[in-house]
Every structure is written in structure tokens, then in C-alpha cells.
Amino acid sequence: MKALRYIVLVAFFGVLMTAVVKLPPRGDVSSPVHRRTNAAGTPVAGTYYIQNAYKDAKTPNMVTVILGDYRSLDTLGETIVVLIGGIACFYILNVRRRKP
Amino acid sequence: MDWMIEFTLFLILLTAALLTLGVRDLLVAVVTLNVFSFITAAIMVSLGAVDVAFTEAVVGAGAVGLLSIVAIRRTSRRSQD
Amino acid sequence: MSEFPEHDPKDHCLDESLKEPTDSLIVHATARGIAPFILLIGLYVFFHGHYSPGGGFQGGVLLAVGFLLLRLSLGVRLSQIVMPHRLTLRASAIGALLFVAVGLSAVIMGGNFLDYHLLPIPGLAPEYLRYFGILLVEVGVTVTVTFTLVAIYDELLGC
Numbered sequence: 001m002k003a004l005r006y007i008v009l010v011a012f013f014g015v016l017m018t019a020v021v022k023l024p025p026r027g028d029v030s031s032p033v034h035r036r037t038n039a040a041g042t043p044v045a046g047t048y049y050i051q052n053a054y055k056d057a058k059t060p061n062m063v064t065v066i067l068g069d070y071r072s073l074d075t076l077g078e079t080i081v082v083l084i085g086g087i088a089c090f091y092i093l094n095v096r097r098r099k100p
Numbered sequence: 101m102d103w104m105i106e107f108t109l110f111l112i113l114l115t116a117a118l119l120t121l122g123v124r125d126l127l128v129a130v131v132t133l134n135v136f137s138f139i140t141a142a143i144m145v146s147l148g149a150v151d152v153a154f155t156e157a158v159v160g161a162g163a164v165g166l167l168s169i170v171a172i173r174r175t176s177r178r179s180q181d
Numbered sequence: 182m183s184e185f186p187e188h189d190p191k192d193h194c195l196d197e198s199l200k201e202p203t204d205s206l207i208v209h210a211t212a213r214g215i216a217p218f219i220l221l222i223g224l225y226v227f228f229h230g231h232y233s234p235g236g237g238f239q240g241g242v243l244l245a246v247g248f249l250l251l252r253l254s255l256g257v258r259l260s261q262i263v264m265p266h267r268l269t270l271r272a273s274a275i276g277a278l279l280f281v282a283v284g285l286s287a288v289i290m291g292g293n294f295l296d297y298h299l300l301p302i303p304g305l306a307p308e309y310l311r312y313f314g315i316l317l318v319e320v321g322v323t324v325t326v327t328f329t330l331v332a333i334y335d336e337l338l339g340c
Contacts, residue, residue: 013114020106026148057297057311059231063151067236068315072295075318076280078238079325083277086329090270093336150234154226158242163330166249170337173199 106146113139124179126172134165199338202256212254219247227323231312237319241326248331257338269332276324283317 024031032039036047053065067075116136120129137160144153203209220243227240252260284295292299297314298307305313 009114009118013110016110016114017107020110021103023103056308057315058308059312059315061231061233063234064230064236064315064319068318069297069311072284072318075237075322076284076295079277079280079322082329083273083325086270086273086332089333089336093339151236151239154234154239155242158239158246162246163242163249166246166253167330167334167337170199170334174337174339 106143109139109143109146113143126177126179127169129179130165130168130172133168134161137161137164199253200257202259203254209254212250216247216250219250220244223247227319230319231315237322238326240319241323242330244323244327245330248327249334252331252334252338264331266335269328269335273325273328273332276321276326276328278321279324280318280321283314283321 028034033046036044038044049062049066049070053062054060057065057069059065113136116132116139119132120136123129123132137156140160141153141157144150144156223240223243223246225240226235226243227237230236230240248260248264251263283297283300286301287296287299288294290299290301295314295318297311300310300314302310302313
């Protein structure tokens with residue numbers, strides 16, 4: 001069992017290292033993530049965001065515009081998940097004290 | 101030569117993960133988990149995702165460690181398995 | 182049937198020492214000295230999220246860590262002055278409600294949910310309305326994350 005664990009570990013290490021070594025360099029225009037259309041021939045959403053983020057919201061940070069404006073419903077869900085976590089902690093950890 | 105930095109970071113990452121899983125003292129496990137989160141943040145920086153790295157460093161190495169330490173103080177420090 | 186040892190509720194082994202102020206002078210002085218700077222950096226990260234990496238979630242967690250450092254070093258009783266316990270969960274609900282209110286006000290003005298360029302603020306171009314809409318939403322996220330983390334700590338400590 002222990003040998004199997006180490007074999008899985010070495011295999012995972014090999015996968016990680018292959019991925020790291022074969023990554024395209026940062027800012028490479030010809031890499032797949034920087035194309036205007038993806039492999040299926042449809043346009044990539046990131047192109048619109050990069051071209052129009054400053055024009056739409058006058059905010060220099062593109063990530064904030066995407067998180068707060070274009071994908072704000074996603075941020076709303078994240079906020080509600082955090083709030084529900086707090087409420088769940090309130091009810092779970094108060095079980096003994098609320099009983100008389 | 102660019103991938104040497106990430107190679108080193110992944111090596112430390114796997115070592116921290118193994119230590120977290122293998123150690124018996126839960127307080128040590130929390131500290132090595134914080135090391136894991138911080139190395140993950142460094143890998144994110146080296147990949148160019150600064151926002152993700154910021155979130156990972158603040159949440160993983162700050163808030164999670166603090167809340168885990170309080171939870172360990174309220175329960176038991178030794179791992180049962 | 183169960184491998185776990187029998188757990189007696191009377192013998193809960195609660196460590197109450199975290200509720201007291203610390204005995205160590207060094208920890209006390211360091212936490213009191215460094216917590217205002219953590220809160221300041223949290224506010225900076227939050228308000229500068231339009232121009233540099235950062236934003237609501239990260240700034241909220243930094244603010245929460247500042248408050249938690251004070252709770253951890255000063256004890257529960259003294260740190261109630263900085264952040265009262267009965268405020269926390271209600272304030273986090275108010276933050277989420279602010280987010281939903283920004284979205285619903287755009288619906289009332291005749292647009293889709295969370296269309297910021299229809300917000301009822303007079304005298305601003307649509308681009309700057311979106312700018313301030315993002316800012317309002319980030320305020321909601323920050324308030325929710327900060328107060329929820331402090332509330333979780335309080336419930337965990339059972340004060």
C-alpha cells in the first residue's frame with residue numbers, strides 16, 4: 001500500500017513538471033489562450049473584455065471590471081455563499097447553548 | 101531557465117503537502133498548510149495572476165490558519181488516525 | 182459500532198484561555214501596535230481595487246484579520262469595544278442586502294438585474310455610473326466578508 005502511494009506521488013510529480021516545462025512563455029501571442037477565436041471557431045469572450053473594459057467603466061483594472069460588472073452575478077453568488085457559511089456556523093456552534 | 105523557479109516552487113509545494121498529510125501534531129499541520137498556501141500564491145505570481153495570488157495569500161495564509169488554530173485549541177491537538 | 186471514543190458532553194474539555202487577555206507583554210504590544218496598520222492596508226486594498234490588484238474580497242479578509250488579531254491578543258471582553266459581538270452577523274447581512282439593493286434599483290429603473298448604467302444617481306455619464314456601481318458592490322462584498330469572518334471566530338470561541 002505504501003509503495004502504491006509513492007508511485008502515485010511520483011507520477012503526479014512527473015505530470016506537474018511536464019506541465020511546467022511545456023508551458024508557453026508569458027505574453028506569447030501565438031499561444032492558444034491569446035487567440036481571437038478558439039479552436040471551435042467561435043470568438044473568445046476575453047477579446048471583448050480586453051478591448052472594451054476601460055471604455056465601458058473607466059476603470060483601469062480589468063479584473064475588477066470583469067468581477068464587478070460583466071460577471072457581477074457571479075460575485076453576488078460568492079457573497080451569498082460567504083454569508084450562508086457564517087449563518088451555518090452560527091446555528092451549528094450554538095446548538096448546546098440554546099437548549100435550556 | 102525560466103522554469104527553474106517554478107520547478108523549485110513545485111518541489112517545496114509537494115514537500116509541504118506531504119508534511120501536512122503525514123504529521124501527527126495538528127498545530128504543525130496548520131503551519132505547513134500555511135506554507136502550502138503561500139507557495140501556491142508564489143506560483144500564481146510567477147504565472148502572472150496577481151489577483152488570485154493576493155486572494156490565496158490573504159485567505160490561505162492568514163484567515164484559515166487563525167480559525168484552524170482556534171478550532172484546535174477548542175478540541176484536541178493530537179491527530180487520532 | 183463506532184470507532185470513535187464515547188464523547189461525554191460534560192467532559193467537553195473547552196479551553197477557556199483564549200477568552201482571556203494574553204500574559205505575554207510582547208504579544209500584547211505587538212498585536213496592539215500592528216493591528217491599526219493591518220486595518221489601514223485593508224482599507225487601501227479595498228479602495229484601490231479599481232487601479233491595482235485587490236478589491237472587495239481581499240480587503241475584507243485583511244480587515245477581518247486585523248480585528249481577529251485584536252480579539253486574539255486582548256481577549257473577548259476588551260475587544261468588544263472595537264467590534265461588538267451583537268453587530269457582526271447583522272452587519273454581514275446588511276452588506277449582502279446592499280449588493281442586492283444595487284441590482285434591484287437597476288431593475289426598478291427599467292433595466293436588467295445589476296445594470297449599473299441605469300442607477301438613479303443624477304448628473305453622471307453612464308461610464309462613471311458603472312464606475313460607482315462597481316464601487317457600491319465592492320462595499321457590500323467587503324462588509325459581508327469582514328463581519329462574517331469575525332462572526333465565525335466569535336461563534337467558534339462561544340462568547
